[in-house]
Amino acid sequence: MPAFFIYAYTAMDCAPLLPPDRTLIADGTFQFHCHPEVSCFRTCCCNVDMLLFPYDVVLLKNHLKMHSSEFLRTHTRLCAGSHPFFPGLQLTMREDGQRSCPFLTESGCGVYANRPSACRTYPLERGVEHPGRGQALRVHYFMTHHPYCQGHFENRRYSIRQWERDQMLDECNRYNDQWAEMDALFASNPWAGEGTAGPYQQLAFMVCYNIDDFRSYAEKHDLLARYRLTKDERRRIMKDDGALLRFGFDWLTTVLGGGGKLAGR
Numbered sequence: 643m644p645a646f647f648i649y650a651y652t653a654m655d656c657a658p659l660l661p662p663d664r665t666l667i668a669d670g671t672f673q674f675h676c677h678p679e680v681s682c683f684r685t686c687c688c689n690v691d692m693l694l695f696p697y698d699v700v701l702l703k704n705h706l707k708m709h710s711s712e713f714l715r716t717h718t719r720l721c722a723g724s725h726p727f728f729p730g731l732q733l734t735m736r737e738d739g740q741r742s743c744p745f746l747t748e749s750g751c752g753v754y755a756n757r758p759s760a761c762r763t764y765p766l767e768r769g770v771e772h773p774g775r776g777q778a779l780r781v782h783y784f785m786t787h788h789p790y791c792q793g794h795f796e797n798r799r800y801s802i803r804q805w806e807r808d809q810m811l812d813e814c815n816r817y818n819d820q821w822a823e824m825d826a827l828f829a830s831n832p833w834a835g836e837g838t839a840g841p842y843q844q845l846a847f848m849v850c851y852n853i854d855d856f857r858s859y860a861e862k863h864d865l866l867a868r869y870r871l872t873k874d875e876r877r878r879i880m881k882d883d884g885a886l887l888r889f890g891f892d893w894l895t896t897v898l899g900g901g902g903k904l905a906g907r
């Protein structure tokens with residue numbers, strides 16, 4: 643079951659907790675190879691609880707040429723987040739008796755170039771430890787051990803860095819690390835008093851998961867004009883979903899009192 647952990651928000655002893663059924667990668671290398679000839683091909687794309695992160699939604703909805711709100715309606719459902727103060731988002735699996743991924747085809751992943759970060763990272767899982775405000779995130783990788791996965795017995799060895807490059811994880815991880823910072827802020831219950839799904843929480847949900855609606859919101863309220871941004875920055879933010887997501891994270895951090903990242907005019 644691919645997953646992505648943000649498993650520590652404050653540094654008590656700074657020792658990472660190892661999730662159950664995972665092992666640490668001792669020397670930084672691991673044996674693995676996945677290809678269409680393995681007997682288990684496509685098995686890992688069924689019976690999965692697939693968490694989606696904000697940049698996963700951007701990649702998938704653009705691959706499918708869908709508006710983000712249509713993507714959310716068609717392909718996702720809310721689930722428990724990593725803490726009680728903000729929901730998570732899960733891919734809705736097919737009701738075909740094996741809960742297969744809606745993007746799975748006979749020949750493999752139908753959204754391969756834009757598959758979610760958990761799929762890229764598998765068989766590893768990436769944990770991001772947030773030691774405390776102002777301190778750099780700490781990243782840990784774990785190895786999963788699903789009995790059906792034959793890739794562990796294939797004769798190829800990767801270092802973690804090679805795997806990140808091979809799976810083109812760098813860009814996803816940059817966004818996921820920003821999301822980890824954001825989620826750490828949400829974990830502090832910054833909307834205390836407004837209750838579940840109050841106005842700020844709805845705004846935050848829109849920024850994180852419904853980027854096309856956030857673009858309309860930013861246009862309607864002339865949001866970018868309130869901050870010191872160059873013309874080029876404004877143009878890029880309004881054109882590019884990734885840049886808009888980054889701006890949205892900065893904006894939420896500023897609005898929710900997590901330390902101003904945007905300078906007002």
Ligand code: SF4
Pocket residue numbers: 675676677680682683684685686687764765790791792793794
């Ligand atoms: S080797 Fe592992 S990752 Fe590859 S298809 Fe089989 S179960 Fe999935």
Ligand code: SF4
Pocket residue numbers: 686687688690692743744745746747750751752753754757758761
């Ligand atoms: S997105 Fe692709 S790789 Fe990920 S579970 Fe679905 S079919 Fe498999």
